[in-house]
Amino acid sequence: MFREAWIIAKKEIKLLFKSTRRILLLFSMPLVILFIFAAGVFIAGVMPDSMDSQIEVTIINDDAGFNNQNWGDNFYALLKSMENTKSYEYINETIDKLDSLIEEGKFEILIYIPANFSQIINQSNVEQPSVIFIYYDNSNAQNEEAVLNISYTTSAVNQLVIYVDYGLINLNRVSITSTGTSKGAGALIASLLTMIPLYLIIFLVIPPLTLVLISVTIEREQKTLESLLLQPIDRKNIIAGKMLYGVILVSFNIVTNLITVSLAVAGSLLFVIPEDDRNEIGSTIQSIIAETGFSVWFFITWFILGLILVSIIVIATAVLFSLMAKDEREANMVISSVIILPLLGTLLIMFVPIGDLPGIFQYILVGIPLLGYLFAVYLSFLAGEIPIVSWLSLVFQFLWIIVIIWLAGRLIESEGILEISFKRILSKKNILFFRRKK
Amino acid sequence: MESLAVSTNNLTKIYNQGKASEVVALNNFNLGVKKGEIYGLLGGNGAGKTTTVRILTTMIRATSGNAKVLGYDIITNSREVRQIVGCLPQDAGLYEEFSAIENLDFIAQLRGLDSEKRKEQREELIQLVGLEKRKNDRVETFSGGMKRRLMIARSMIGNPEILFLDEPTAGIDVLVSRKVRELIKQLAINKKITTIVSTHDMIFAERLCDRVGIIRKGKLVAEDTPSAIVEKYGDGGDLEDAVVHLIGWVGDEEGELA
Numbered sequence A: 001m002f003r004e005a006w007i008i009a010k011k012e013i014k015l016l017f018k019s020t021r022r023i024l025l026l027f028s029m030p031l032v033i034l035f036i037f038a039a040g041v042f043i044a045g046v047m048p049d050s051m052d053s054q055i056e057v058t059i060i061n062d063d064a065g066f067n068n069q070n071w072g073d074n075f076y077a078l079l080k081s082m083e084n085t086k087s088y089e090y091i092n093e094t095i096d097k098l099d100s101l102i103e104e105g106k107f108e109i110l111i112y113i114p115a116n117f118s119q120i121i122n123q124s125n126v127e128q129p130s131v132i133f134i135y136y137d138n139s140n141a142q143n144e145e146a147v148l149n150i151s152y153t154t155s156a157v158n159q160l161v162i163y164v165d166y167g168l169i170n171l172n173r174v175s176i177t178s179t180g181t182s183k184g185a186g187a188l189i190a191s192l193l194t195m196i197p198l199y200l201i202i203f204l205v206i207p208p209l210t211l212v213l214i215s216v217t218i219e220r221e222q223k224t225l226e227s228l229l230l231q232p233i234d235r236k237n238i239i240a241g242k243m244l245y246g247v248i249l250v251s252f253n254i255v256t257n258l259i260t261v262s263l264a265v266a267g268s269l270l271f272v273i274p275e276d277d278r279n280e281i282g283s284t285i286q287s288i289i290a291e292t293g294f295s296v297w298f299f300i301t302w303f304i305l306g307l308i309l310v311s312i313i314v315i316a317t318a319v320l321f322s323l324m325a326k327d328e329r330e331a332n333m334v335i336s337s338v339i340i341l342p343l344l345g346t347l348l349i350m351f352v353p354i355g356d357l358p359g360i361f362q363y364i365l366v367g368i369p370l371l372g373y374l375f376a377v378y379l380s381f382l383a384g385e386i387p388i389v390s391w392l393s394l395v396f397q398f399l400w401i402i403v404i405i406w407l408a409g410r411l412i413e414s415e416g417i418l419e420i421s422f423k424r425i426l427s428k429k430n431i432l433f434f435r436r437k438k
Numbered sequence B: 001m002e003s004l005a006v007s008t009n010n011l012t013k014i015y016n017q018g019k020a021s022e023v024v025a026l027n028n029f030n031l032g033v034k035k036g037e038i039y040g041l042l043g044g045n046g047a048g049k050t051t052t053v054r055i056l057t058t059m060i061r062a063t064s065g066n067a068k069v070l071g072y073d074i075i076t077n078s079r080e081v082r083q084i085v086g087c088l089p090q091d092a093g094l095y096e097e098f099s100a101i102e103n104l105d106f107i108a109q110l111r112g113l114d115s116e117k118r119k120e121q122r123e124e125l126i127q128l129v130g131l132e133k134r135k136n137d138r139v140e141t142f143s144g145g146m147k148r149r150l151m152i153a154r155s156m157i158g159n160p161e162i163l164f165l166d167e168p169t170a171g172i173d174v175l176v177s178r179k180v181r182e183l184i185k186q187l188a189i190n191k192k193i194t195t196i197v198s199t200h201d202m203i204f205a206e207r208l209c210d211r212v213g214i215i216r217k218g219k220l221v222a223e224d225t226p227s228a229i230v231e232k233y234g235d236g237g238d239l240e241d242a243v244v245h246l247i248g249w250v251g252d253e254e255g256e257l258a
């Protein structure tokens, strides 16, 4: 089984290297990425550096204190002295401004310490922790970082509380709730992040998709398919061979893209970005990873698993469609529609609040092949974790792979395979869906 | 029965069954080809020659009836059939960007030959069809006849016991045609290889075939040695006259002139 598939995949690779046009297709994407990076770095170098702009933190400290202790003041003092947070510009406001501030959104970061802050900390019998509220404009990534830094300070408060007052171990004594307030900006960022898989699909998967599609239609056009089918091999192994070819192409493409991206990133870090900014970027990344801890790696694992599944879906679809396509023209038709699909998906994400849809719709959406994964990534970003729908999406994607490969298997076994075209498939759906009469 | 290399039993093929475009390509077709025999399939365009070859090489399925190739059922043992059958399809092609050698080598790999055998066979076959000088050139630079010759070589890879050649002489010159004829004869004599060849070249058929069968509208209307056919139906002429007579023959129930 594997031997025959390998012979076919090997032949495809050999043929690939016989045509400059096809080779170019395979290598063009890393070159494009390199170009985009170069352009991005250039623009970043020319633009005024936004990293240095001063962050304004509006603070409303309403803490009434308890037993001559005012933990709100302590916290504020800490903010102004801690390494990470002392550089921010602090603006004091009074409690009566709270509602209007929140309503009008006229702040970058707003910290609200309620009146009972110290009281709750000092009541050892109280179950719930004492809370600091942080509102921030999350359309600006800088603010996200600042909120993370402010959150750290609460752990310092925690230790002080524990040490000074009780010696009790209760890490939940001070908690922080942070809310992004810029209208829909969280969704915007989530959908921008959703573009990552979209980019990946376009850059990593489209060239292999095209090549796999061509590899079968060329057999039909050059009339070698019949000679292939005449050999003493199982027809399903032809599918396996083309799939294997696709997997090899995708892997190759991922490796070359990774190399070019790493080179581009390393190059820009070393030669373009000044050293101060470099350190700042490093510490930002570190702090984000430290904050989210394990779940980042969890997420990355999920993300990559999904990418692998989606890549296999694309390859399997390419094989299936190439079996249906009469010639390269029909194949190109397929390629363009496959490219448009993820674009449509991203548009949908941007204009339909799928995060707010009833559960059943979410389950249906994440079940769509390929696109379902994009939706799942989006939902995961929104939720800040990997919800069950996102896991289910992977299961759905896996099931789609099985269905598509099964269909391709049925198709190649069908007797009209030598003359099949989309027109014939449409008029003869039974080729795909019904068992042949014995 | 045992001495038959190919036998068909009421083979019927109806394309697009039940539709307006329905075509009965084979109609209770019965064929018996003996081992080591060179059998010619003659008949007009659309008579059903290619359909017969495609069914017997397991490319398509008969609508009804069955057939055996060296004892293997074409449906239940299709893989074994393909293992012992070599075929030159009527409408075949080659990997244009591969050289002659690479084209042969790929098929040899699929036939499970080890690298030594592959090398030996492809050199031998390239020689046989007279392409030594061009063996490393890309096929896209070949003439139509050279491609056809390479395809004939390809059909012989892996020492098949039965050869199906669907119009092998289409587009090849008389010299090569003669060489191919001699080659098939050699294979029949030395290796007892059975050959079923469909052709429109009457001289080729007459000089090559032990027996010929004339197909008309999916039915075998006559079958004998070329000389006997000429005698019976030739009306004092040659094989061409006999075949013209047979395929234009108005005698069966369907009756109309072809």
Ligand SMILES: Nc1ncnc2c1ncn2[C@@H]1O[C@H](COP(=O)(O)OP(=O)(O)OP(=O)(O)O)[C@@H](O)[C@H]1O
Pocket (backbone or CB within 6 Å): A419, B015, B016, B023, B024, B025, B043, B044, B045, B046, B047, B048, B049, B050, B051, B052, B090
């Ligand atoms: N895939 C197909 N779909 C529908 N009809 C077909 C198909 N293939 C062949 N036919 C029909 O079946 C009949 C027999 O065709 P076949 O190709 O077997 O003829 P042939 O004897 O090989 O002719 P030729 O000498 O022209 O090659 C013809 O009427 C043809 O139109």
Ligand SMILES: [Mg+2]
Pocket (backbone or CB within 6 Å): B049, B050, B051, B090, B166
């Ligand atoms: Mg024919």
